[in-house]
Amino acid sequence: xxxxxxxxxxxxxxxxxxxxxxxxxxxxxxxxxxxxxxxxxxxxxxxxxxxxxxxxxxxxxxxxxxxxxxxxxxxxxxxxxxxxxxxxxxxxxxxxxxxxxxxxxxxxxxx
Amino acid sequence: xxxxxxxxxxxxxxxxxxxxxxxxxxxxxxxxxxxxxxxxxxxxxxxxxxxxxxxxxxxxxxxxxxxxxxxxxxxxxxxxxxxxxxxxxxxxxxxxxxxxxxxxxxxxxxxxxxxxxxxxxxxxxxxxxxxxxxxxxxxxxxxxxxxxxxxxxxxxxxxxxxxxxxxxxxxxxxxxxxxxxxxxxxxxxxxxx
Numbered sequence: 389x390x391x392x393x394x395x396x397x398x399x400x401x402x403x404x405x406x407x408x409x410x411x412x413x414x415x416x417x418x419x420x421x422x423x424x425x426x427x428x429x430x431x432x433x434x435x436x437x438x439x440x441x442x443x444x445x446x447x448x449x450x451x452x453x454x455x456x457x458x459x460x461x462x463x464x465x466x467x468x469x470x471x472x473x474x475x476x477x478x479x480x481x482x483x484x485x486x487x488x489x490x491x492x493x494x495x496x497x498x499x
Numbered sequence: 500x501x502x503x504x505x506x507x508x509x510x511x512x513x514x515x516x517x518x519x520x521x522x523x524x525x526x527x528x529x530x531x532x533x534x535x536x537x538x539x540x541x542x543x544x545x546x547x548x549x550x551x552x553x554x555x556x557x558x559x560x561x562x563x564x565x566x567x568x569x570x571x572x573x574x575x576x577x578x579x580x581x582x583x584x585x586x587x588x589x590x591x592x593x594x595x596x597x598x599x600x601x602x603x604x605x606x607x608x609x610x611x612x613x614x615x616x617x618x619x620x621x622x623x624x625x626x627x628x629x630x631x632x633x634x635x636x637x638x639x640x641x642x643x644x645x646x647x648x649x650x651x652x653x654x655x656x657x658x659x660x661x662x663x664x665x666x667x668x669x670x671x672x673x674x675x676x677x678x679x680x681x682x683x684x685x686x687x688x689x690x691x692x
Contacts, residue, residue, distance in 0.1 A: 471664035489636035
């Protein structure tokens with residue numbers, strides 16, 4: 389397997405496990421956290437912060453998520469999904485820009 | 500950490516391992532290490548595999564370059580734990596703390612190859628803005644960075660945008676300078692697996 393494929397494959401394996409494997413949180417909620425879309429309060433605020441302003445997350449945000457009836461394991465899973473979801477979008481945005489830049493430069497550039 | 504399960508939710512074997520790490524390293528087990536031992540089938544096992552591939556797998560970038568990328572991404576995110584950890588690791592890898600400090604202080608004036616500067620600039624834009632334009636990427640390629648190097652750098656960026664978020668969300672405890680140095684030594688010897 390080429391080196392780049394090994395990195396991409398390892399990343400895909402992580403994403404696949406989070407979204408399609410067993411979990412304490414439902415697969416639907418894990419997908420919502422991953423995509424930062426569709427969760428209800430107060431979880432939606434926590435997940436949005438993890439995705440877009442993680443330094444603003446407070447202990448109160450996690451406590452609020454737990455008082456909404458979620459277990460710590462469910463909160464753990466949803467935070468992990470949100471973090472990996474955001475970084476996956478960044479990874480894909482970078483790879484897409486690279487592919488488009490190479491297309492515009494034409495074959496043979498910088499090789 | 501902010502979830503009790505991440506402080507105390509480990510089985511006897513893992514607790515023994517943590518005790519041995521504390522005994523031999525003479526430092527607390529970093530929260531970054533604890534996290535990947537919590538229910539490793541859910542996150543830790545595959546996260547370690549991806550991070551190890553990105554940071555230690557085959558690449559035209561040196562280990563020092565990739566640790567500097569991790570520190571730079573963490574600086575853009577403002578994640579104190581990871582800035583400390585990867586500043587220390589890049590400094591040890593390069594055996595040049597001044598170089599690492601100069602890049603993190605001002606990328607544009609630091610004395611580094613243009614290929615590395617252009618790549619770090621692009622990773623900063625991607626991390627800060629959430630996207631990167633075709634023109635940004637063309638500038639990186641024009642600086643002489645190969646497409647394979649760009650892909651490798653993007654993998655590092657993905658790994659540390661995840662870790663930074665988890666460090667901030669779960670509230671990783673900061674280490675002493677000696678603690679970061681000990682962690683850096685371990686990461687350079689053993690990698691991320």
